[in-house]
Amino acid sequence: MTADIHNTDHIVRCCSLRKLEDDGTPAPGAFRLRDNDNDCLSVNWLECFGEGDIDDNIPHVREDLRRHYTTKKSSKLAVLNVGVAKRVVKETRNVDISVRMDPRNDHRSHACVGGYATNNTDVATTLSEMVGKHDMHSAV
Amino acid sequence: MTDEQVSTKMDASSYLWRQTESRTDTDAFEVLLTSLKNTMPNTSILVDRQSLDMSGWGNRTPTRDVGLGATHHTPLPENAPDTTFINALSTLKSRPLYLIQPENAPDTTFIDAPVDWTYDMVVRQPHHDVEAITRMDDKEVIDKLVVSGFAGVAERLTYLYDVTEEDEEAIRLDSLRGFAALMIKNRGIHLPQITVTDDGLIQAVWKHPRQGTLVMDFQESGDVEFTLLYGRWDQGTKRRRLSGELHPDQAILHVDHFVRDVMET
Numbered sequence: 001m002t003a004d005i006h007n008t009d010h011i012v013r014c015c016s017l018r019k020l021e022d023d024g025t026p027a028p029g030a031f032r033l034r035d036n037d038n039d040c041l042s043v044n045w046l047e048c049f050g051e052g053d054i055d056d057n058i059p060h061v062r063e064d065l066r067r068h069y070t071t072k073k074s075s076k077l078a079v080l081n082v083g084v085a086k087r088v089v090k091e092t093r094n095v096d097i098s099v100r101m102d103p104r105n106d107h108r109s110h111a112c113v114g115g116y117a118t119n120n121t122d123v124a125t126t127l128s129e130m131v132g133k134h135d136m137h138s139a140v
Numbered sequence: 141m142t143d144e145q146v147s148t149k150m151d152a153s154s155y156l157w158r159q160t161e162s163r164t165d166t167d168a169f170e171v172l173l174t175s176l177k178n179t180m181p182n183t184s185i186l187v188d189r190q191s192l193d194m195s196g197w198g199n200r201t202p203t204r205d206v207g208l209g210a211t212h213h214t215p216l217p218e219n220a221p222d223t224t225f226i227n228a229l230s231t232l233k234s235r236p237l238y239l240i241q242p243e244n245a246p247d248t249t250f251i252d253a254p255v256d257w258t259y260d261m262v263v264r265q266p267h268h269d270v271e272a273i274t275r276m277d278d279k280e281v282i283d284k285l286v287v288s289g290f291a292g293v294a295e296r297l298t299y300l301y302d303v304t305e306e307d308e309e310a311i312r313l314d315s316l317r318g319f320a321a322l323m324i325k326n327r328g329i330h331l332p333q334i335t336v337t338d339d340g341l342i343q344a345v346w347k348h349p350r351q352g353t354l355v356m357d358f359q360e361s362g363d364v365e366f367t368l369l370y371g372r373w374d375q376g377t378k379r380r381r382l383s384g385e386l387h388p389d390q391a392i393l394h395v396d397h398f399v400r401d402v403m404e405t
Contacts, residue, residue: 017303018336021345022296027335028355029343072305092369092379121367122381125353129373 002112005099007083010046010054011111012061014139017074025131026078031124033116040112045101046079048109054079058137061109065139068107075139078131085113088130093122270321278313281320288324296334297342309340314360316342322358322388329392332356352379354395359385366391370402 005011019030033041049060061077082099089097097115104110116123273281278301285294301311319342323329332344337357346354352370359365363385370380382398384391 016305016308018300018308021333021335027333027343027345028353029335029337032337034338070307074303088373091376092371092373093381094378121355121357121365121383122369125355125367125369126373129347129353 002100002102005045005082005101005111006047007081007086009082011043011080011082011085011099011113012046012058012137013041013043013078013080014065014069015076015078016072017076020076023133024076024136025133026076026128026136028121028125028128030078031113031127032121033114033118033124035118037118039114039118040102041114043099043111043113044109045111046109048101048111062138062140064107064109068104068110073140077137077139079135079137080127080130085127085130089116089123089126092126095123097123270325273317273321273324276317278311278316281313281316285320285323289327290323293323293331293334300334300336304336308336309338311336311342312340312360314362315340315358318342318358318362318364318388319344322364325389326392351399356388356391358388362387364388364391366395368395368398370399 013026013030015026015030019027021027031041033039044061044064046054046057046061049057058077058079086097086099089095095116097113100112100114102110102112113127273284276284282294282297285291285297297316304311319334322344330346332346335343335345337343341360342358344356344358350372352368352372354368355366357365364387365383365385367383368381370382371377373379380398380402382395384394386394
């Protein structure tokens, strides 16, 4: 199932400590697609776990991540609204990013942000700018 | 002026010439430069005629009359400075500007400032100091930053080394060296946010709340891959962009020129 995630929903990007700026928000490097990403920036779909609010669903994302990755204590989760992210990137960079469900085995909240070039800094920078301190959550 | 510019290798001095010629000291420009404060290249000094005369250099240094485009060459005095540059301030707004190019001068001397000198004067690290960084290991580079007055930067870099996990790319030494050299050579530059990319490259980020974000990735080659997105992300309009891969000194000049261009259009 690789359907688009609804614009009102949210995605979460897990950011390692060395990709966070002093204020705890992500640097552009946290959203840059790498060669081995296969055009998919791995994120987690927050509303996959129900209709609760962000704070309700963050624990589910943590659990989903914990079961599939060695999540570091120091990592942080950056939350983005799907519709806002798509609209801002379109308006400011004229790029249509996609945000799609991409469940992998039992990692059901896994999703992909794509539609922009590998090593593209423009979109990565724009996405990083949109994340405020209040959008950051502990990964564990 | 196009919305998109991609920088290519160009002669830095020609860019400097153009940017100085079209210098416009607007408030907004100065606000922008809170993110990239020192725009003067380290190899040159920008002063006005009066200051040249007051310093006693007026007839002794090769200068380029930036305002009129005339070039004058006179022999350099033995004590011409190579270790000093002046960060021109807004006091230069209405005066003709002169560009001193002291790259041929000895590097052991300094300038005596006149009593009423009105500019920031910053002692530039001798060139060989920066060159020495290319032979240092990571600890030595960080120590060099400390003794060069960048204790906070050194502390941040040490932290980044400490938090690097086993499954992450190690911080690339040549990238660290390039970043340290930029900071030491451009002492007036605003301190960036310092992070590390997936490839282990030092990534420096300057953010300004209204005027945009500049990102520099320090490549192992010594160049920087840079992207400037001009303007706010939340204004619903397309942002101008400058990007390229250049030597750090040239990248700074290109960014400065681009910003001036945007301000004028």
